[in-house]
Amino acid sequence: MPARLSDIAKFYQKRFLPMRHAKWIPLCLTLVTAVGWADETFQKQLANGLRVIVKEDHRSPTAAHMVWYRAGSMDESNGSTGVAHLLEHMMFKGTPATGPGEFSRRVAAAGGRDNAFTSRDYTAYFQQIPKQQLPEMMQLEADRMRHLTLDDKEFAQEIRVVMEERRLRTEDQPTSLLFEQLNAVAFQAHPYRAPIIGWMNDLENMTVHDARAWYERWYAPNNAYVVVVGDVDHQQVFAWAEKYYGALETRALPGRKPQDEPPQQGIRRLTLKAPADLPVLIMAYKAPAIRDVERDVDPYALEMLASVLSGHEAARLNRRLVREQRLAVDAAASYDSTSRGPAMFFLHGSPSAGKTRAELEAGLRAQIADIQQQGVAREELERAKAQLIAAQIYKLDSIFAQAMEIGQLEAIGIPHSLNRRIIDKLQAITAEDVQAVARKYFRDEQLTVAELDPQPLPAGGRPRPASASRH
Amino acid sequence: MSTFKLLFSLTLLLLGPLANAGPKIEHWLTTSGSRVYFVESHALPIIDVQVDFAAGSAHESSGKAGVASLTRALLDLGVAEMDETAIAGRLADIGARLTGGVDSDRASVSLRSLSMPDKRVPALAILRAVLSTPQFPATVFEREKARSVAALKEALTRPETIAAKAFWSAMYPEHPYGRQASPESIDSLSRADVVAFHAANYTAERSTVTLVGDLSRAQAETVAEELTAGLPRGGATNDIALAVLPAGGERYIAHPAAQAHLLIGLPALKRGDPDFFPLVVGNYTLGGGGFVSRLMKEVRDKRGLAYSVSSHFMPLAYLGPFQLGMQTKKAQVKEALAVSRQVLAEFLAQGPSDAELLAAKQNLIGSFPLRLDSNRKLLDNVALIGFYRLPLDYLDTYQANIEKVTLDEIKSAFSRRLPAAHLVTVVVAGD
Numbered sequence: 040m041p042a043r044l045s046d047i048a049k050f051y052q053k054r055f056l057p058m059r060h061a062k063w064i065p066l067c068l069t070l071v072t073a074v075g076w077a078d079e080t081f082q083k084q085l086a087n088g089l090r091v092i093v094k095e096d097h098r099s100p101t102a103a104h105m106v107w108y109r110a111g112s113m114d115e116s117n118g119s120t121g122v123a124h125l126l127e128h129m130m131f132k133g134t135p136a137t138g139p140g141e142f143s144r145r146v147a148a149a150g151g152r153d154n155a156f157t158s159r160d161y162t163a164y165f166q167q168i169p170k171q172q173l174p175e176m177m178q179l180e181a182d183r184m185r186h187l188t189l190d191d192k193e194f195a196q197e198i199r200v201v202m203e204e205r206r207l208r209t210e211d212q213p214t215s216l217l218f219e220q221l222n223a224v225a226f227q228a229h230p231y232r233a234p235i236i237g238w239m240n241d242l243e244n245m246t247v248h249d250a251r252a253w254y255e256r257w258y259a260p261n262n263a264y265v266v267v268v269g270d271v272d273h274q275q276v277f278a279w280a281e282k283y284y285g286a287l288e289t290r291a292l293p294g295r296k297p298q299d300e301p302p303q304q305g306i307r308r309l310t311l312k313a314p315a316d317l318p319v320l321i322m323a324y325k326a327p328a329i330r331d332v333e334r335d336v337d338p339y340a341l342e343m344l345a346s347v348l349s350g351h352e353a354a355r356l357n358r359r360l361v362r363e364q365r366l367a368v369d370a371a372a373s374y375d376s377t378s379r380g381p382a383m384f385f386l387h388g389s390p391s392a393g394k395t396r397a398e399l400e401a402g403l404r405a406q407i408a409d410i411q412q413q414g415v416a417r418e419e420l421e422r423a424k425a426q427l428i429a430a431q432i433y434k435l436d437s438i439f440a441q442a443m444e445i446g447q448l449e450a451i452g453i454p455h456s457l458n459r460r461i462i463d464k465l466q467a468i469t470a471e472d473v474q475a476v477a478r479k480y481f482r483d484e485q486l487t488v489a490e491l492d493p494q495p496l497p498a499g500g501r502p503r504p505a506s507a508s509r510h
Numbered sequence: 511m512s513t514f515k516l517l518f519s520l521t522l523l524l525l526g527p528l529a530n531a532g533p534k535i536e537h538w539l540t541t542s543g544s545r546v547y548f549v550e551s552h553a554l555p556i557i558d559v560q561v562d563f564a565a566g567s568a569h570e571s572s573g574k575a576g577v578a579s580l581t582r583a584l585l586d587l588g589v590a591e592m593d594e595t596a597i598a599g600r601l602a603d604i605g606a607r608l609t610g611g612v613d614s615d616r617a618s619v620s621l622r623s624l625s626m627p628d629k630r631v632p633a634l635a636i637l638r639a640v641l642s643t644p645q646f647p648a649t650v651f652e653r654e655k656a657r658s659v660a661a662l663k664e665a666l667t668r669p670e671t672i673a674a675k676a677f678w679s680a681m682y683p684e685h686p687y688g689r690q691a692s693p694e695s696i697d698s699l700s701r702a703d704v705v706a707f708h709a710a711n712y713t714a715e716r717s718t719v720t721l722v723g724d725l726s727r728a729q730a731e732t733v734a735e736e737l738t739a740g741l742p743r744g745g746a747t748n749d750i751a752l753a754v755l756p757a758g759g760e761r762y763i764a765h766p767a768a769q770a771h772l773l774i775g776l777p778a779l780k781r782g783d784p785d786f787f788p789l790v791v792g793n794y795t796l797g798g799g800g801f802v803s804r805l806m807k808e809v810r811d812k813r814g815l816a817y818s819v820s821s822h823f824m825p826l827a828y829l830g831p832f833q834l835g836m837q838t839k840k841a842q843v844k845e846a847l848a849v850s851r852q853v854l855a856e857f858l859a860q861g862p863s864d865a866e867l868l869a870a871k872q873n874l875i876g877s878f879p880l881r882l883d884s885n886r887k888l889l890d891n892v893a894l895i896g897f898y899r900l901p902l903d904y905l906d907t908y909q910a911n912i913e914k915v916t917l918d919e920i921k922s923a924f925s926r927r928l929p930a931a932h933l934v935t936v937v938v939a940g941d
Contacts, residue, residue: 098553099883131801140811143801148869150876152800169879199814203769207817207837211669211767314766317664353598362594365653368660392660422602429605429624435554436884496667496766 081273088261093273102269105165110257121237124157134186160379161450181283194247213313221489229300259290268442319491328382338376340472346423348372414474532905542714544738547896557723565617565711568686576691590643606633625724642740673771673938685753713745718896753777753829755932765939778832781898792920794870795862797821843940861921
């Protein structure tokens with residue numbers, strides 16, 4: 040097994056880091072020549088409200104086709120948590136034109152790979168395919184956008200699969216459970232308090248009618264957009280989109296209530312006991328997300344702060360807490376500025392053998408205090424910016440990553456064309472900005488602390504009930 | 511449409527899906543004896559370099575389990591001119607990424623960098639230092655050893671880790687592949703063990719260098735020469751025998767988890783074995799084809815017993831395993847085990863239907879371009895070809911080799927490779 044990265048740290052990365060979003064770079068001249076095509080996208084809106092976004096990348100004869108719905112677990116209500124994700128599973132169970140399992144069978148026959156994922160903010164479906172198969176994929180996705188069968192028997196099987204998924208990803212994973220409970224404590228009013236996969240009791244009581252109501256409410260061309268990246272001609276893609284998606288009818292969408300979280304007015308603490316060996320500590324501070332790309336400053340400063348704290352192996356938390364002080368076996372920070380709902384800035388880690396969670400908390404707090412009082416060095420910030428630029432170019436190597444970047448930004452209501460501006464804003468962040476956000480947001484009033492208290496295995500109590508994604 | 515594209519399309523029409531040639535792989539030896547594999551691609555200003563050594567955990571001597579991982583972990587945590595902080599800081603300054611890992615056969619060091627000289631040159635200099643002058647500082651050694659022990663102790667509370675370790679021990683009772691690092695074995699390692707493992711295994715003769723991206727052939731030759739000039743020479747000779755088949759049987763391990771973890775398998779396939787293609791095509795129908803496999807249909811779709819169920823072959827140098835696995839809640843263990851065994855037995859007896867065989871070939875041939883549509887994927891494929899000395903036209907002939915597979919070949923390969931009497935079953939948390 041890898042010695043450098045514990046399973047815990049990998050989990051953190053999976054949970055927080057992949058949902059990165061579109062960030063673009065001001066390219067220097069040599070790069071513009073080398074990757075001149077790289078930021079050009081084409082967009083068209085059909086009469087029924089469906090938007091189609093195309094990015095051409097002609098390196099290989101493949102394409103990624105994605106359909107994004109602006110409905111995620113944050114749009115659910117109490118008693119039916121998990122229905123967004125359950126519906127995602129049911130989307131593979133057939134329409135009058137396509138029998139149960141037929142969708143995946145046809146994608147496979149086309150040499151493609153397909154899957155889907157549900158987040159708090161959206162639900163998305165994708166196929167990676169040889170480019171000549173794109174029209175068939177569009178036909179299949181258009182069909183299930185409005186004509187899903189939602190059969191009783193299929194539902195009865197699939198809800199059992201989802202409960203197994205919950206056991207696999209949450210019930211038997213102490214760190215997942217810890218995050219689930221942390222969210223439920225940090226958020227009291229906002230729907231981010233419920234796990235994406237749903238509470239087990241809600242799954243046990245879910246019916247096919249819940250799934251149908253969800254489908255009728257949100258699955259419509261005017262609540263969706265299509266992203267295509269690959270070796271395609273954008274005009275041809277628009278023509279196919281018109282042909283396959285164009286006939287779907289617009290539907291009235293329900294209003295969305297903000298359900299804002301009331302201000303937190305004091306520190307909150309929770310402890311989870313579960314079978315494990317390594318203690319875990321998570322400190323979560325309420326923080327802003329990007330709402331106005333041009334005017335906002337704080338979310339960009341927090342992004343740079345996260346990078347200064349743990350953007351690379353010599354970044355502050357790993358260097359000081361893991362390597363120099365030997366206080367932790369893992370220590371990291373994470374923050375995502377792009378979300379429909381409220382954001383949090385996380386500091387997390389596991390204490391070294393012989394050290395306590397309290398000592399680790401004190402160590403993390405000392406790092407925060409240091410930045411609040413002393414600020415960050417200019418070279419630390421430059422380093423974070425260098426990594427930001429390189430990461431943007433590396434992302435161009437993956438067709439899938441480019442499509443994700445576009446889709447995720449659009450999902451939270453930011454036009455993907457503002458990528459460049461977001462990168463500009465990140466590049467403009469100063470050391471003073473970083474110090475200012477550290478002072479402003481790292482306050483106990485805004486803090487929730489979650490601790491995993493490991494229990495020995497043998498007679499260990501059964502753990503009880505985060506992210507969900509179809510396998 | 512350009513002339514080239516037009517010609518390409520015509521070729522496609524004539525030859526059907528078999529027309530996708532693989533990338534052009536150039537191959538040579540460095541002065542030091544490293545084997546080099548290079549794919550030139552200027553589409554992006556990126557270079558990827560991977561150096562693989564025959565330094566996986568199978569090469570540990572008995573009593574030293576864990577030394578392979580620890581050696582790899584320490585490789586870039588201190589070199590002659592730089593400590594770990596300087597290495598990580600300089601890499602971050604130029605946006606370069608140094609990664610890698612260890613499996614049973616291989617230890618890998620991978621570098622991704624922008625290709626502009628002001629980024630590429632310093633990034634490659636760091637990689638060269640990591641390969642040539644690792645210091646394994648004593649204090650870093652102690653710290654990383656403690657972290658490894660902590661991570662392993664935690665992992666050993668997880669049902670999936672317990673199941674995997676018990677499974678490999680049962681499949682390879684007398685073979686290095688079955689040897690498992692324990693907190694005690696790691697704790698007993700000394701710095702001298704790491705230094706010795708490095709000297710014996712991280713040598714030029716045991717290495718392959720794979721380069722993909724924005725370099726000319728001449729540049730690639732220089733890079734490979736410089737990277738490998740300072741590698742230790744000579745080193746261990748491999749005397750690892752092919753694994754022999756274990757006695758079959760079942761092992762049940764109690765655990766408080768809500769779900770049981772089930773694994774069934776045995777040592778089955780060596781890298782480069784001619785049975786590879788029949789086994790891959792057949793396994794697509796059995797449990798490799800994701801949502802369309804028989805296991806998925808019977809276990810998940812029809813009965814709702816599991817979220818994920820699959821089977822696969824993992825070819826390794828000294829006979830890698832076939833593995834069938836799933837997770838299901840405790841009360842369903844017997845049913846899940848019975849269903850998956852029945853699916854396996856039926857498949858062994860009859861193989862895929864004509865329609866299933868066609869579907870398997872359609873997908874494996876049709877999806878071929880998706881295996882190669884990024885520099886990263888090219889790097890993975892070419893590094894594998896180089897390390898295991900597969901034919902250089904492996905990718906060019908891949909689709910044709912899939913197409914050629916017959917039903918009889920599948921049945922023959924499965925019956926020879928999966929003798930039921932030797933199948934090992936491990937169930938954790940099925941109590």
